[in-house]
Amino acid sequence: MEHSATGRQQSWKTSRSMDLLFRGVTAACAAFVLVIMAGIFVSLVWNSLPTIREFGFSFLFSKAWDPVSQKFGALSSIYGTLMSTAIAMLLAVPLSMVIALFLVELAPPKVSAVVGNAIELLAAVPSIIYGMWGLFVFAPFMADHVQPLLSEYLGWLPFFQGPEMGIGMLTAGIILALMILPFISTVMRDVFAMVPDVMKEAGYGMGATTFEVTKDVTIRYGIQGMIGACLLGLGRAIGETMAITFVIGNSSDIFISLFEAGNSIASRLANEFAEAAEPMYLSALMELGLVLFLMTLILQIITQFWLKRVKKKMGGDLL
């Protein structure tokens, strides 16, 4: 007895020092991430000081972008980033949800496995491939088939008027949607698969149909995970560069019509960094980067608050 008691005491001791070490290492790693974040932020601010001094807040509200006369504003890029992301989310989120629900609730297990694997493969395709495919295959298809249809049937809306060129805001949004769709749908699939069978049985046991169980039990149960999945997609979409740069058209104007060309922060940075020689030009690009950085940060914070509220409404973590 005595022997085992001391053995335990000793293991308790070692495990305590191990705990301390473990805590130290993990804390250091976490701190390191914070330091890097802060470092990026500070250097972005530092490098954009010239334009911050010159334009102040008006940088955010001006759509001027003229390297020759040194007039810079971020509005068209911010608009393009938000609009292309919004189109992408609008298309990808509902579609992902339907795909995930199909895979978990309706598809026979074999079909579900095959389709699930295919979607995971899609998620591994590099974004430059989406960009190239978008430019050479999808944009002509849009110009020849989709845009004529849209303008014929929805042309009374200001969004679907203008040149049917293929490239432009709408095409960029759709390419983005295709790109983030695999991510959102695989995460959502995993979320729905985690909803306990007995909860669904309880729904069916009340005489609910598959649709009602899905709507009232599965989706509600998984809502927190679904928000997480959307956030993941949003994070990818908002900073996506290659897939967009090819197809967005790179215009510095803002158009209501989604057929028109535009630009996003990321696409502008990718296109113009190489040619930015003057300090003001470079500073303007840096400030664009800063804006993107802050935009993602704000989106993160908003989503976290939203998640908290949902959690409270649901009575805690469900999964």
Next chain:
Amino acid sequence: MTAALDEKMPRRFTDEETGEEGAKIEAFLHHFQEEDEEDTVSSAKISARNLNFYYGDQQALFDNNLDIAEGRITAIIGPSGCGKSTHLRIYNRIFQLYGNQRAEGEVLLDGKNLLDSGTNLIELRRRIGMIFQKPTPFPLSVFENVAYGLRLHFKMPKSELNGRVESALKKAALFDEVKDKLDKPGVALSGGQQQRLCIARTIALEPEILLMDEPTSAIDPVATRKVEELAEELKGNFTIVIVTHSMQQAARISDFTAFFYKGKIIEYGLTKEMFTNPKQKQTEDYITGRFG
């Protein structure tokens, strides 16, 4: 078993029956008269006939024959894995959610085989409510949990809905505890309250039968006692089938008991008799705690 059990119609427990079965029936009758003067004849609400069940190739139930008396509590006991849940889950056909599960034989509900492919499952499950081992409150408010089934199956004005929800909560002996938190999430209640919420949600639909699969195994003793009292209160209006791990529970609240062992029904009869005078050796071993 005997020819009487092979009849399509649910058996009525009358004194016309003879032989060994007749003796059992007399015991039923006697019991009913003792407990409930006006109800001298009780029919079988559910009758399982030669019921076999398969998980894929694996057979889990073997030739189950069982009559569930209307308005009474029937307990299903037996060691873990003997097929109690499997048997219960046939009655509302919840097993059909899973592609590889299959039932053969007949389960007569008021004389109609509910295993027929023509059975309307939605209607069936409105008539036969189920309570699970783990409380299963939906991610909705307390009120919406109870209103859930009502909204699914009926169209009614808000005032009537409110009344029905309140009455269901009262019947489930939960109203006083939750009347101030009707719009709070159901999952925020305690485990015992959640289980009674699920009972309220189920009885709000005024089902004819309540299936309970070890409803108290995940909640504390005080809450267990409340659920047991509730079951005793509800019988008469509802036919209750309760699967239980606890023989004390079966003895306390049930009128009839069925003892399952390895997918077979070894013994079935009045609870009092089974616990005082079991006919089968296996039953005796089980209730005296020699196995399981």
